[in-house]
Amino acid sequence: MTSIxxxxxxxGFGRLxxxxxxxxxxxxxxxxxxxxxxxxxxxEARAQGLALDVSKLDITSPRDRAHILREDFDILVNNAGxxxxxxxxxxxxxxxxxxxxxxxxxxxxxxxxxxxxxxxSGATRVIFMSSIGGILTVPFAGAYCGSKHALExxxxxxxxxxxxxDVTIATINPGPYQTNFNDLIMEGPRxxxxxxxxxxxxxxxxxxxxYKEDQDIETMADITLDPRSRFRNILPRELEQHIRxxxxxxxxx
Numbered sequence: 117m118t119s120i121x122x123x124x125x126x127x128g129f130g131r132l133x134x135x136x137x138x139x140x141x142x143x144x145x146x147x148x149x150x151x152x153x154x155x156x157x158x159x160e161a162r163a164q165g166l167a168l169d170v171s172k173l174d175i176t177s178p179r180d181r182a183h184i185l186r187e188d189f190d191i192l193v194n195n196a197g198x199x200x201x202x203x204x205x206x207x208x209x210x211x212x213x214x215x216x217x218x219x220x221x222x223x224x225x226x227x228x229x230x231x232x233x234x235x236x237s238g239a240t241r242v243i244f245m246s247s248i249g250g251i252l253t254v255p256f257a258g259a260y261c262g263s264k265h266a267l268e269x270x271x272x273x274x275x276x277x278x279x280x281x282d283v284t285i286a287t288i289n290p291g292p293y294q295t296n297f298n299d300l301i302m303e304g305p306r307x308x309x310x311x312x313x314x315x316x317x318x319x320x321x322x323x324x325x326x327y328k329e330d331q332d333i334e335t336m337a338d339i340t341l342d343p344r345s346r347f348r349n350i351l352p353r354e355l356e357q358h359i360r361x362x363x364x365x366x367x368x369x
Contacts, residue, residue: 118341119143121189123175123226124196126153128295129245131160132330133193136337138166147173147184149196175222185233192230193340194223195245199260199301201320206313211304212259219263224270231283239282243340244271246287248350252362256320260301275347284343288336289350294329298322327352 120137124130125146134146138161146157146168154170161168174180175196200207200215227242234240249257250264268287275285292298305317332351339345350356 117141117143118191119145119187119189120191120193120340121145121147121184121187121230122193122195123147123173123223124149124245125170126150126157128195128297128329129290129293129333129336130193130195131157132333133195133336133340134168135161135164135166136333137340138168139164140337140341142341143167143169145169145171145184145187145189147171147175147180147196149174175226176217178225181226181229185229188233188237189230190239191241191243191340192227193243193245194227195243196223197245197263199257199297200304201256201260201301202305202309202317203256203313203315204258204262206305206309206315206317207259208308211308215259216263216266219260220266220270223267227270227274234283239284239343241284241286241340241343242274244268244285244287246271246289248289248291248355248359250287250289251350251359256315256317257301272347284345285347286339286345287348288339289348290332291350291352291355292322292324292326293331294326298324298326 120142122130122134125134126148134144138144148154151172157170173184197219200211244267246267247264249261250268253261271285271287299322302320302322309317339349350359
């Protein structure tokens with residue numbers, strides 16, 4: 117039985133992945149940002165007959181990180197993240213900094229502390245829940261994509277640095293799924309937009325087709341558990357060639 121810590125497990129992929137891995141018989145610890153999510157997740161797990169440990173884990177809190185790492189985990193799934201839409205030309209500094217604080221700085225801090233805690237502990241695995249936005253960039257999502265681009269660099273660097281050790285690193289790069297995350301990203305500017313903005317954010321929406329939220333959860337679980345998986349894993353798989361072609365097209369701009 118493998119012990120697994122999943123951050124941001126109160127909603128979206130984190131929640132579904134926690135259930136999937138617990139269903140397979142693994143010891144899953146689901147970290148959630150706010151205490152109100154604890155009871156809800158525990159009730160859902162009980163209703164499915166699943167053994168699932170749930171506790172508060174705000175990854176931006178050094179205290180929360182230290183507390184959770186008192187327990188030993190074979191695998192860390194860095195799923196916690198936020199998304200902030202809107203033009204970078206208008207976005208306030210504090211909003212942009214918070215985007216990076218959660219998706220980059222806090223994620224890297226937890227990963228660093230986890231790797232130190234696992235020193236000489238045997239096979240160790242780190243999964244970064246990135247995004248296709250960590251490879252490509254779309255208009256009015258520059259802050260989110262930028263934070264994921266930065267995270268991709270960290271993941272790639274660690275993948276190379278730990279190549280000769282018993283530590284494996286992988287990214288999962290989801291496309292647009294119906295987790296409500298993409299839609300909420302585009303609602304962000306309503307809380308900070310002003311009449312001095314260079315762009316009108318009032319009608320900003322996420323207009324790309326979205327896949328069913330659970331259609332690739334089992335594949336994500338397979339990747340999480342497999343130390344021989346590819347480093348980068350774009351999902352759904354059908355998007356991979358399209359992403360490759362878009363990356364190549366950028367060179368001709």
